[in-house]
Amino acid sequence: MSKVWTFGESMNTDEIIPGRYNITIDPLELAKNVFCEVKPDYAKTAKPGDIIVGGQNFGCGSSREHAPIAIKGSQAKCVIAASFARIFFRNAINIGLPILECPEAATDITEGDDVEVNLSTGEIFNCTNGHRYQANPLPEFILKIADAGGIVNFLKTHEIQELLA
């Protein structure tokens, strides 16, 4: 079971990790300041395996990969959102941060709920209220990147053309 932290609509990358902290690429250093302006308690008290839940357009704004890296560095299990902004979506998949698009879960889950997630099936179970949700499936070529743990790992053993093969 994982504790949920909720972050509302259009959570932008400036609020996930402000520009002044992007001077490092160290995930653990970035994690110290993740969400520092919107929810300072998160960086201080979140436990490994906790879950982040956002609304529509999660990760909008800057292309900074520091945002998903900071979240991954905080050892969150995954991000569930109603929808993701396009660059954040690509970045998260590329660096191996699990993301689940599930509008139903994003609206129903509230802060502090205990939630179980099956990352391989996209099934989400809210232990607090007993509700079950199913995340939207990822396209096959995206799964190839996700299953490899990110695009870098994929390319170590494959050619880029194999993504669409």
Place this chain on the structure above:
Amino acid sequence: MGTLIEEIFSRKVGRPVQVGEILLLDVDYIMSHDNTTPLAIKAFRDIGKPIHDKHRIVIHFDHAYPAPNILAAENHKKIIEFVKEQGLPHLLHQGVCHQVMIEEGYITPGAIVIGADSHSNTYGAMGAFGTGLGSTEIGVAWVTGKCWFKVPETIRVELRGQTQPGVYAKDVMIHIAGLLGMDGGTYSSVEFGGEYIYNLPMHERIIFPNMSTEIGAKCGLIAADDVTINYLENETPAKGPFERIVPVNPRYERVLEVDVSVLAPQVACHPDVDNVKPLTEVEGLEVHEVYIGTCTNARYEDLEIVANMLKGKKVNPLVRVIVTPASDRIYRKALTNGLIDILMDAGCTVTGSGCGACIGRHGGILAPGERALTTMNRNFIGRMGSPLSEIYLASPATAAATALTGRITDPREYLMLNAER
């Protein structure tokens, strides 16, 4: 056959493409800057394969340049060592990356250009496909020369009429952001056209693709025409011939029609770019800083508007008025033509070109409780410094009028006074 993005992609792959199809495209240029390159280098090293074509890689120093602290200096050092090691031919520090990419002729109609910066959409002003990506994909493209894209749906923004005096492309684009909302263009290509667009000079056109990022768009495009070709031939070293790619029997997901002739100056208010109001609704609001800069609105013509309004006047001495030309070339032209003298005489602080203040890194950071009016493209909480500060977005003319009074001010009062003189 298709929308502008479908036509661009079809040419690239040599066959008609369908919306929703995933393509692996050859990339013409791969852009990154001092903020995003270190992570791209890490991805490159982790992949462990050689660079595909070093001539396609363009790296800029602009986000924290000249270095405001030791960590930024270390980033620059690391990038320079990498450039030396790999023998990369394109390391630039002549200003804000997107402006320099256009000025230096890297952007041509139909080109596929990816950038580790969300405002890489800017290149759509030249009829190129430009889009922002994260650093890891930049490292991937260094190695492969390729990037995958889903062929997006297209939203057509059809702009009719001519703006009234005192109303600029920035006001029109802010208005569109208000209409479509921050996620109104997510995953879409936003195609800007109509008589208003075709009559605009290049420096005003650039605003639309640049700010298409703020509505979540994959790209913002304007079809290349005589204005584009003349600009490329006369203002850049780009080599033609340049292809005029246009939509052919396009099917749009949505068409938004706007009559720009009824618009007054607009302001995007704290804390969201789609929190848009006519200026008159926020007129008189006190500001502590006016920042005229960025890839959106710090071109020569923008500085000219500001200089014409400030000539012979003094800005409010309690307001920090910071002018940051978008590139060294713009700075030099403004210097040669006397604009910098006018701005400095009026009490503005003119800085070297770069992105520092816009990302809250250096050169204009806001304190808690302060409010800035700026010509930037985004106003996220804490973007320019303290999370307790506020950012309002507007045109250079509105910024100049506001600099004089220290309160959000309608530029039309000053423009009319100037005209009467």
